[in-house]
Each structure stands twice: as structure tokens, then as C-alpha cells.
Amino acid sequence: MSWAAHPAEDAHVVRLSLAESERFSAIFDTYFGEIHRYVAQRLGADAAEDIVAETFLTAFRKRAQYDPSRAGVRAWLYGIATNLIGRHRRVEVRTLRALGRHGPDPDTPGHEEHVAVRVSAESLRPSLAAALAGLHQRDRDVLLLVALAGLSHEEVATALGIPYGTVGSRLNRARRKLRATLGETNPMLESEEADRG
Amino acid sequence: MDELKTVRELYGEPRLDPLLKARVRGLLTDEPRRRRWRLSWTAAVAGLAAAAVAVAVAVAVPGMTGEAGAPNRVATISGRSVLLAAATTAESDPAAANAYWRVRKLHRRTYPERLGRGANRYWVVESRLTEQWVARDGRVWSASRALGARPGSAADEEAWRRDGSPTEWSSQGEVLSTSPEKGELRAIAGKVPFSMAGHEMTFEQLQRLPVAPAALKEWVTEAVSDVPAGTVDGVVADALSGLLWSKPSPPDVRAAAYRALAELPNIRYLGSATDERGRAGAGFSFTVQPPGARNGAAVRRTLIIDPDSSQVLSSTVTGPPGVKGDQVELVLEAGWTDDRPAVPELP
Numbered sequence: 001m002s003w004a005a006h007p008a009e010d011a012h013v014v015r016l017s018l019a020e021s022e023r024f025s026a027i028f029d030t031y032f033g034e035i036h037r038y039v040a041q042r043l044g045a046d047a048a049e050d051i052v053a054e055t056f057l058t059a060f061r062k063r064a065q066y067d068p069s070r071a072g073v074r075a076w077l078y079g080i081a082t083n084l085i086g087r088h089r090r091v092e093v094r095t096l097r098a099l100g101r102h103g104p105d106p107d108t109p110g111h112e113e114h115v116a117v118r119v120s121a122e123s124l125r126p127s128l129a130a131a132l133a134g135l136h137q138r139d140r141d142v143l144l145l146v147a148l149a150g151l152s153h154e155e156v157a158t159a160l161g162i163p164y165g166t167v168g169s170r171l172n173r174a175r176r177k178l179r180a181t182l183g184e185t186n187p188m189l190e191s192e193e194a195d196r197g
Numbered sequence: 198m199d200e201l202k203t204v205r206e207l208y209g210e211p212r213l214d215p216l217l218k219a220r221v222r223g224l225l226t227d228e229p230r231r232r233r234w235r236l237s238w239t240a241a242v243a244g245l246a247a248a249a250v251a252v253a254v255a256v257a258v259p260g261m262t263g264e265a266g267a268p269n270r271v272a273t274i275s276g277r278s279v280l281l282a283a284a285t286t287a288e289s290d291p292a293a294a295n296a297y298w299r300v301r302k303l304h305r306r307t308y309p310e311r312l313g314r315g316a317n318r319y320w321v322v323e324s325r326l327t328e329q330w331v332a333r334d335g336r337v338w339s340a341s342r343a344l345g346a347r348p349g350s351a352a353d354e355e356a357w358r359r360d361g362s363p364t365e366w367s368s369q370g371e372v373l374s375t376s377p378e379k380g381e382l383r384a385i386a387g388k389v390p391f392s393m394a395g396h397e398m399t400f401e402q403l404q405r406l407p408v409a410p411a412a413l414k415e416w417v418t419e420a421v422s423d424v425p426a427g428t429v430d431g432v433v434a435d436a437l438s439g440l441l442w443s444k445p446s447p448p449d450v451r452a453a454a455y456r457a458l459a460e461l462p463n464i465r466y467l468g469s470a471t472d473e474r475g476r477a478g479a480g481f482s483f484t485v486q487p488p489g490a491r492n493g494a495a496v497r498r499t500l501i502i503d504p505d506s507s508q509v510l511s512s513t514v515t516g517p518p519g520v521k522g523d524q525v526e527l528v529l530e531a532g533w534t535d536d537r538p539a540v541p542e543l544p
Contacts, residue, residue: 025222032218040211048211053221099207128207147201148208178200 011068024063028056031077038078038149042085044095051088055081071158078149079159082141093133100129131181135174142167143174216309276466277459279479279504284455287441287507290448295533298331298445301541303529307349307522310368317360319353320521321346321373326380330538331445335400337390338538342380346373349522380540391444393420393436400445408449410456413437417457430463431485431495437461438483438500442509442528451507470501472511474527478503508532 013026035055040048058080059066066076085092132140138160145151145159153167160167304325311318323346330338346366348354357363364375391398407413414433421432440446440454458464458481467480482499499513508531514524529544 028222032221036217037211041208045211049217049221056221125207128203132204132207143201143204147204175200178204182200182203 010073011066014063014066014068014073024060027059027073027077031074032056034074034149035077035081038144039081039085041148042095042144043088043091044098047088047091047095051081051084054084058084072155075151075155075159078145078151078155079161082145082160086137086141089137096129096133100126127181128178131178135177139170139174139177142170143178146171219309276464276468276479276481279466279502280455280459280464280481282504283502283507284452284459286505287448287455288452290451290507291533292448293333293445293533295535296332297534297536297538298333299328299530299532299534299536300443300528301326301328301530303527303544305525305527308346308368308373309521312366312368312373313356313360313363315360317356319356319360320349321353321357321366322349322522323373326541326544328538328541331390331400335390337385337400338382339385340380340382340538340540342541342543343374343378344543345375345377347375377543382538382540393417393439398444403440403444403446403450406440406446406450406453408447408453410453410460413450413453414457414460428486430461431483434458434461434463434483435485435498438498438509441502441507442500442512442531455507467499472501472527473525474510476501476503476510478510 010027010030013023032052036048036052039051039055043051055077059077062080066073071079132143135143141160142156145156146153151159153164153171156162156167157164162170304327306323308321308323312321313319324344326342326344328340330340348357366373390400391403407416414437417433417436418429421429421436437454437458441451446454461483463483465482467482469477470480471477478501480499480501482497484495484497486495495516497515499515501510502508503510509528511528512526
């Protein structure tokens with residue numbers, strides 16, 4: 001993956017694509033895989049196709065408004081995808097319920113392809129999924145942009161258009177709730193986080 | 198405890214449909230002419246492509262080469278009469294008398310990206326054996342076993358050797374290996390097991406489909422009524438043909454599907470044909486136009502059927518443009534059995 005190495009180049013490509021729209025396909029090629037992975041994780045593979053297509057479509061339509069000084073292309077795309085996911089709260093809750101029941105490999109005949117990572121503690125799965133489903137959407141967005149997409153606090157702030165400090169407080173609240181569910185509190189984690197900001 | 202790690206493990210890695218990217222790119226490219234996003238229609242295309250394409254893989258079996266092309270065309274006979282003859286045969290099939298309906302398929306596909314390092318890039322062909330089992334009460338099991346990947350053509354094999362003859366590749370979160378897997382069998386729970394043109398379908402719904410050809414066609418057309426004008430014919434043909442071979446349709450529904458297909462104007466007859474295992478039958482094909490795609494960006498499905506048994510022998514999906522190689526599925530066995538669900542033996 002080359003995105004990490006060339007954030008400035010990507011921003012340049014978005015600008016060039018204003019005049020030559022076919023250049024946008026380079027952005028698509030670079031980020032399709034990880035955006036799809038993120039959306040499929042949150043909404044399931046079946047719903048993901050449409051949402052991912054819509055993400056790139058929205059990005060393409062709004063490329064004139066993209067401001068490279070505020071967000072990297074990657075964070076920008078995750079922000080668009082997260083907003084679209086937010087319109088499908090019921091699908092997300094259903095997906096979480098299925099994850100809680102069956103784990104991360106929803107199988108259907110004709111869909112045998114998958115790479116599944118097993119949850120180490122099988123018994124935690126249903127309560128963890130329920131706890132995630134019970135989070136406020138805005139807290140879950142922050143949590144999953146960090147946990148699944150690996151965005152930094154700064155990237156999350158630009159992706160969602162929220163203040164930097166808000167990212168930390170939402171993340172802390174989400175983690176605290178999950179920890180309570182998992183029946184374990186570790187005061188060290190809280191202080192560590194305060195340092196990280 | 199690191200709850201972020203626990204969250205990641207809960208979500209796991211979503212399954213990857215290797216053709217999805219090409220499909221979505223096609224939609225994006227044609228965006229200016231599209232007024233709005235058609236959610237259910239793209240799902241229908243996903244179902245179409247997924248049914249034949251997503252799982253489609255390759256086979257390390259004698260007689261099946263990586264680059265085998267379209268079915269071998271031998272002679273021309275009246276195609277419509279072939280479908281009607283198959284209908285008659287299908288009708289006389291015994292109703293379910295055994296414990297399970299089973300379909301065992303061999304899949305072949307070319308991995309959508311070239312693999313290898315540096316200057317040594319090559320296409321790799323994957324093969325997979327799958328089995329689906331459906332009990333009469335509607336319970337479903339799915340078994341799958343990769344048979345191993347290998348370079349496609351002789352030139353690909355050359356490049357593979359120069360690359361150091363690797364026996365494993367990792368690409369986009371998928372791992373490919375030249376060795377067969379042990380395979381796995383799993384019960385499908387909590388998910389509707391079948392779909393028709395992107396619409397979920399239960400075992401019970403399948404058993405209750407109309408058995409008159411016109412009524413069945415009407416039912417299917419109604420089910421796919423959300424597709425854009427101009428694409429309906431292809432989707433209806435695909436949905437009807439799906440009843441013949443990828444689902445445990447009752448004999449009279451299969452007969453009706455054959456008869457309904459015989460009346461469709463967009464079915465192209467290819468005459469006598471043999472599948473990649475050398476089994477003789479008759480070929481026919483139709484195209485399905487993805488939404489908003491340019492002419493020629495369609496997916497073509499070619500089916501070879503055996504009119505004497507009414508079984509579909511093979512399905513070959515070609516396209517959309519940009520996808521390397523055909524997606525071939527060979528039906529090795531389909532019908533009712535008392536064998537119990539198990540991981541498939543190596544062929």
C-alpha cells in the first residue's frame with residue numbers, strides 16, 4: 001500500500017481530477033480495498049458494495065470542496081464512508097447482532113471465500129457486540145475509526161469534522177463502556193490515554 | 198485488556214469478492230449518466246456475479262487448463278427444442294426421497310491481480326471444490342476446499358519460476374497456496390440461504406414457486422422489477438437459470454424454468470457443446486447488463502446442459518471487461534442423497 005508514503009501526491013491527484021475526471025480512478029484504486037474492508041466490517045459484505053460505491057461517488061462529486069490543508073485523502077474518504085454508514089444504523093445493529101451470534105464469517109452457500117480472525121474469547125462475543133450496538137453512534141464512529149481504520153486522533157477529528165479534544169473524550173467513553181461490559185477495569189489504561197491526548 | 202484489539206477481533210476480516218472492485222469501478226465510471234443509486238439493483242448484480250463469480254475458482258484436474266476458453270462448439274441443433282426436452286426430463290425426476298439435496302461443484306478463476314515480485318509478474322489460477330447440502334427441513338450446510346493455485350499459462354509459469362517458484366502468495370488480505378486445503382464444513386444458521394437476483398429466498402419460498410412457465414416468469418419478473426429498463430431480460434434469464442442448478446428447486450419448478458427460458462427472446466443457442474471435463478451437452482448463453490455500464494460491459498453467462506438428465510453441467514461467466522479469464526463452475530453432482538454432509542474428498 002502506498003498511501004502512507006504519498007499523502008501529498010494523493011491530494012494533488014484529487015486537484016488534477018477536477019479538470020481530468022479520469023484521474024480520480026487513481027484515488028479509487030488506492031483506497032478501494034481498505035474503505036471496502038471498513039464498510040463491510042460495519043455493515044456486512046452484502047450492504048457494503050452500495051455504500052462503498054456511494055462513498056467514492058460522493059467523494060468524486062465533492063472533490064472541488066476537498067481541502068488538502070485540512071484532511072488527508074484517506075481520512076476524508078473514511079469520513080464520507082462513516083457519514084453514509086450513519087444512515088444505516090439498523091443494518092449496523094443487525095450486523096453486530098450477527099457478529100455476536102456467529103462471529104466474523106457470515107457464510108452463505110456460494111460465499112465461501114473469507115479470511116476470518118477468531119475472537120480469542122468466544123464467550124465474550126455476544127456481550128461485546130451488544131455493547132457496541134448500545135454505544136451512541138458518534139462514540140462508535142470514533143471508536144471504530146481508531147480500532148478498525150487505524151486513524152490517529154487528528155485524522156478522526158478532520159474526518160468527522162469535530163474538535164480534537166472531542167475525539168479523545170468520545171473514545172474514552174466508548175472504551176469505558178466496553179471495559180465495563182467485558183468485566184474488567186484497568187486504571188492504567190485510563191491514565192495512559194490521558195497522556196496520549 | 199486492550200479493548201480495541203478485542204473489537205478488531207470481533208469484526209474480523211470481511212470476505213473479499215475479488216470482482217467487486219471492477220464492478221464498482223464500472224459504476225463509478227458511468228456515473229454522469231446515472232441519476233441515482235439503485236440499491237437493490239446493484240445487489241442484484243452482486244447476486245448474479247456472486248453466484249457465478251465470487252466463488253468461482255480453478256481446478257488442478259487433468260483436462261482443465263488455466264486458459265481454457267468458451268465451450269467447444271460442435272454443431273447446431275434447435276436450441277429451443279433442447280430446452281423443452283430438458284423440461285420434460287426435469288418433470289419426471291423423482292421428488293425428494295432422500296435426506297439431503299446436494300450440489301458439488303468445481304470452480305476455477307484467475308486471481309484478479311497479477312502476483313509475483315519485481316519484473317516477474319504472472320496470473321495465477323485458483324481452483325476450489327464446494328458442496329452445498331440442504332435438508333428437507335431447510336437446514337443448510339456449506340463445504341469448501343481450495344485445491345491449490347498455480348500459474349495460468351506457460352508464460353505465467355516461466356515468470357513464476359523466475360520469481361523463485363513460490364508456493365504461497367499473500368494479496369489484499371487473501372492467502373493463496375499451491376497446496377490443497379483441508380477444507381471445512383459448516384452449518385449455515387441465521388442467514389437466508391438462497392437468493393434470486395439479489396433477493397433473499399428461503400427454502401420454503403423455493404418449494405412454493407409457480408409451476409406454470411408463464412406464472413413463474415411473471416413471478417421472477419415481479420421479483421426483479423426494481424432493475425432499470427433494458428436490463429430486465431438478462432436478469433430474468435439469470436434468475437430463471439439459477440433455479441435449474443444452484444438451488445434445490447422441485448422437479449416441476451425446474452421444468453417450468455426450462456420452459457420459461459425456451460420462450461425468452463434473449464437466449465442465444467450455441468448448439469452441441471462439451472464442458473471442460475469432456476461431457477457432452479447443449480450450450481446456451483445470455484448477457485446481463487450491469488446498471489449504467491456501457492454497451493459491451495456486460496457479463497455473459499454460458500450454460501451447458503445435458504438434455505437427457507436435465508442437469509446443468511457447467512456455467513461459464515465471461516466479463517465484465519477488465520476481468521482476466523472466465524469464471525468456470527462445473528457441476529460434478531446435483532441431486533438428492535442420503536450421504537451425510539462432510540468435507541469434500543479431493544478429486
